[in-house]
Structures are given as C-alpha cells and as structure tokens.
Amino acid sequence: MNNITVEIPQISGKSVAELGIGETALITSVGDDCLDIHCHCLRLMELGFTPGQEVTVVAKSPFKDPLAVSVRGTIIALRTSEAECIKISTNGIYN
C-alpha cells in the first residue's frame, strides 16, 4: 500500500484516537503501519483526512467510541480503530 507522509519534524506515532476532547493536532500520515489489508484508509483520506490537515476532537460518545472529529469544515464520527490510522504530530497538539 502506498502511504503518504508529509515531512513534519516530530513524527510521534500518536494517533487521533489519543487526543482528548477539544484538542487539535496536525495529521502526519494516514494508514502508515496499517497491517490490516481490509483497512479503509483510502476512504478516510477521501473524507478529507489527509496529511497536513488540522483535526480537532469535538466530542466522544459515552462509551469513548466513536469520536467526533472535525476536519475541513465538517464533523465526522469515527471509531477509535479508524482514528488510530490517522497519525498526528506531537508538537501540534493544542487546545
């Protein structure tokens, strides 16, 4: 699978799933080290989660899964397992 990585200094290995409510970060890669061949990373990118984009966790459902993530002017509900495919840079996390 071709994975796209934008060169941002601190590649943290952290993902959107690890962000708290209200926290914002920049996407570094989507679907990197994704071992699952059935992964829907392409759809995640089509939805607008592309490297370099800013994402904010707007809310988490009562069971902490799925999360509501804002990207490119909209809010998209994602499961934790899907959010884990979206890696973020540590230096970008802010409230």
Add this chain to the structure above:
Amino acid sequence: MAFTTKAANCHDNSAALNKKSKEIKRPVIALIGMPNSGKTTLFNALTGSNFKTSNYPGATVEYSMGKLMEKYDFDSDIMDSPGIISLNPSSPDEEVTINGLFNHPKFGLPDVVIVTCDCTQLSRQLFLVKQVIDTGFKTIVALTMNDLLAKKDFEISLDKLKSILKVPAVRVNGSKREGIQELARQAEELYADKSIPNYKASIHKLDHPTEADVAKLYDYTEDTERNVIEHLSHKLDIDEINKKNFHTLSRKPDKNSMRLDKIFLHPVWGILIFIISMGIIFTSIFWIAQPLMDIIDTGFSGLAELISSSLPEGTWYSDLITNGLINGFGSVMVFVPQIVILFILLGLLEDTGYLARAAMLIDKPLTKFGLNGRSFIPMLSGYACAIPAIMAARTISNRRERFLTIMVIPLMSCSARLPVYALLLAFLVPPDKPWIAGIGMGALYLFSIIAGAFTAGVISKFKKTNEKSTFMLELPPYRIPVFRNILKNTYYKALVYVKQAGPIIIVISLVLWALTYFPNVDPVLPESKKSGHSEEQVSRMLESERLSTSYGATVGKYVLEPILKPLGWDWRIGVSLISAFAAREVFVSAMAITFNITEEGDDGDNIQKSLLTTMQGAKTDSGASLFTTASTISLIIYFMFAMQCLSTVAVARKETASWKIPLLQIVIYTVMAYVLAFITYNGLNLLGIQ
C-alpha cells in the same frame, strides 16, 4: 470489496423508472453531491412538488425523478441520487448512484451534471466536483450554504472559481429559491453547447484511485480554495490573517453545532436525550395514532354496515363487499396514521441533524451484537414497516453487517403488529385498566429490541468474517427542519405503503372470504333445529353452518388444527394466521371473519369491540374457552417472532440478491415462534395459569 448486490440494486431502479419510459425523451440532468450538501433541497427547488420518489428516511436509497418546473423554461428531467463522497464507491448505495451516473439502464448518460458543493467546506467538497469534471461530464457547480460562509465573513469569487475549474458555477439557495433560474439557464446553455464533438463518447469512469491520487487531488482542491476564497468585509487586519490562518479560519466547523454536540454527545446528557427522544417516538406512535386509528376503524365498519343495509340481504355479493372488500381495505388504511407519525418524527430528527448523532451514540453497543451504528436508522424504521427499513440498510457498507441488519429487521415490532397486539392485550387486560395494556405494549417494544440484539449476537457468533467493519459518518450541522419538505416526503412514503401493501392485503382478504364462504353457499338446516329460534338466530346458525362446511374450515380442521393444538389454538386461529402472511394486521380482520359469524357477537360500534366480545365467548370443540390467558399470550409470543409477512420476504430477496437470507428468516423465525409459543402456553398451564 464484494458487493454482489449491485447488479440487483441497479436493476430494481431501472424497473421502477421504466414505468415512466413511455414519455418523450427529454434532456436528463443528474444531480449529485456529498451527503448533507443541500442536494435534496435543491432538487425540491428545481422540481417543485412535481416529482416521484420511492425512498425512505435515513437515506435517499433510490433515485427520485422529477421534471424541471415550467417557470424555468427548460423542458428537462432531473434525476436525484444518494449522496456520495467520491466516485470510488464504498457502500451499496454509493454503488447504485455511481452506476446510475455512468450506465443508467434507461437514461444512459445524463446530458448535464449538476454537482452541489457546500462552500463552507470548499476544500473537501471540491474533491467530488473535480472528480466529476475529470470524467468528462458537462458539469455545473451549484454552490450551496453561501449564507453560512458569509456569516464567517467569507465569500467565494465565482469568476475565479469558473476560470480555475473551467466549468460554470452558480450560487444557489434552495430553501429561498435563489439562483435556481440562473442554474436552469446555465444547464440549458450547456446542454445546447455542441462544441465538444461526440461528447458522450468522451466520458469515462475514473480508475480506482491510490492514496497518492487522493492526496494529489486534495492538493488541487486546497490550492483552488486558497485562490477563490475571499474576505467579505476586510474587517480583520491583513497581517493577522497570514496565508495559513486564512484558510484554516474558513475551515472551522459550524460553531453552534460544536457547542450543541457538547450536550447531545455528552456521556450523561447525551444518553438521557437519546432515551427520551426514542421514548417520545415510540409513545407517540402508540398514543397519538390510536385515536386516529379508531376513527378509521369505526369509519370502515360504519361504511360496511351502511352498504350491507342497502344491498339485498343474504346474497353472496353483499357479503363479498362488506366482509371481504371493505374489511380488507380498512385493514390497509388503519396503519396510515402510525406510518405518517413515525416518518414525520424520523424526518424531523434527520433534518435537525440529530439522527446521525443518535447513530454515533448507539454504535458501540450495537457492535457488541455484530451490528453497526448505521444499523440503527434501518432498525428504527423497522418499527414502522420492515419494507422501507430493509431498503434503508443499503447505507451500511459492510456486507455482513448489512445482511445481519436485514436479518433482524423483521423482529422489530412493526406497525402491522400493533393492531394484533392491541386486540390481544385488550383481551387480556380488564377494561377499566387500559394503562396496563400501555405498559404491556411498551414491554413488547422493548422485548423486540432485546430479541433482535440477541438474535444478531447469536448469528454473528456463528459466522465469522475478515471484512473490516467501519463507521465513518458525517455529522451534519444542526439545522431547523423545513416542515414542508418533511410533510411532502411523508406523504410519498405513506403512498408507497398503501400502493405496495394495499393490493396484496385486499387480495388475501378476498381469497380468505371465498374460502370461508364456498362451497356451501345456501346451507340447509333441518326443521327440528330451526324450531324455537328467532329469525336472527336462524340466520346466524346458517352462517355458522356455511363456515364450518367451507373449504377454509376443511383445511383448517385437518391440516392446521393438529399442528396448532399444542399451542392452545384451533383451526379458526390457524386460518387467520395463514391469511396474516399477506400482512400481520390481516390477522385482525381474518379473526373478524372467522369468528364473528360463528359466535354470538353484538353489533357494537367497531370491529375490535365486537370481536372482543366474540373472543370471550369462543369455545373449543370440547366446550372449554378458546381464548385463555395462556393461549392469548402464546399468540402474542408467536407474533413477535414469526416471519408473517410475504412482502418482507420479497424485499429481503431483492435487496440481498439471493434466497439465503429470506429462507433463513422464514425457517429460523417460524421455528422460534412455534417453539416459544409452545413453551409459553404449556409453561403457563403448568404454573396453573389458564
């Protein structure tokens, strides 16, 4: 990805549209766009009320075809389709849309494509716009939500956008009917444009994109956004908005929605609001619809009486019209209030944007049973009718979850079960305590959810899969719903129900009438039996004699009764059950036919009341009461599980493109229903409850 259903889906749509194919060929304008991009509002503005649709809440699962309003002066057809994210499909309903766009069985390729584009998410929505342009379609961009962008103090330069995309672009406001005339004019101009020779031959499907392709396309849309977005009032200091801030500012989601989501998706309040809103939906289906249903019921029995008094008494056609036809028609119409109320409420919830949040809230619990948050809306629709519900399951991209959802939908307590439960509960509960029946009904609803979840859980344990489950659902901004559109939508849904379920229910009513009327049309009683009885009693005895020597009785006594006896039922209930295969609610009118004319019944004010009296007097062959607490509860249990609906079987076959699911449903649910009814009846008897 394996979507074996795509051929079937495509075919269904063509069949539906073929009915209209006799008309003269007009230019076809296809309307496409991302979900929640204002596409349906635009479609309503373009076509007025002049459209035909066969879709249901939760998803625009089928095409809607409409004619462009005459005032726009361009004789053409508009084709609406479900929202899509990209031209590379990942769910059956996206597949339907995309196939329809490139290879529509009836219309072929559209002459013009209008793509709606929510300009508050320009970089995202241009993605689909650009894909459509790249395929070679004659494309017009319809920019929606301009007012929301203006609130953020931005606007889009139309001239710049047109010069970058090299296609026409128009600002529209569907609900205020602004820009529609201009859009129609552009479409006509583009249609007449013959500068591209053999235009339709140049249209091509895009290759399956790689992740690099997607990233590249987004680079393009971001560049475009940066170039076309302009500051409206220039209130902000130019230095303050450097390049990066500038476009990230325009990419902030709707502030009110973010604020409201803090409440609606709150761990405590969110769940509480969810439970309350679902509670309101279910109670209003029952409480608000009930008086309306009573009115319809009383109306039809009054009509039957009126007609029977004006026709010669004792003739077969008088009996056919009152007992067969009017009864049958009444049992179709009696559900319309429930269906209307459910669809209005679902429409309201969907339009406000809450329904998507509800699906998100319930996703995690549903995954425990092998289902998906997206299963929620189809399952909820299943409380009105399984037919639209099964069709709404098309939005579930995972094949297994979709089939599992379709599998359990018949267990949801559809509105056709309500009259059956209402009758049986009314029989069980003392008349001075109707609230007990209300609680009983609530318990049945709750139990149907539990039964559905349990069944799904068991089936998913048996059938493992590698296919990965996904959710990924856009949460649209909260909006004030447009009531006019909801009512219009609801009207079409009720119409579809009457048209689809109506004929089959009426036909079965007539067949049943014939089975209980023939062959002994003029029964003869020995004089010795007649003596000492009034004329009315004799006429009742004659009817009773006719029925007990009828074809229906013969089948019932020798085939059904031995099977049903262990459950505490007799052949008359059996005949009613068989007729309820047309639709569950037919059970009530069938009971009226099979019991009313065999037992003393008073000529009460409506069918249900006189039927209740009849049921209380009904006896088995041995002279014991037929309807005991135990046998009535076992009937309720039977109705909860049994696959008593041929239309559902047909739709499940169509939607899954195989007989596997519908056959499994028939076998599993019938066996479950029989076994559980058996356990209930005999268990209660063992406990000393008759």
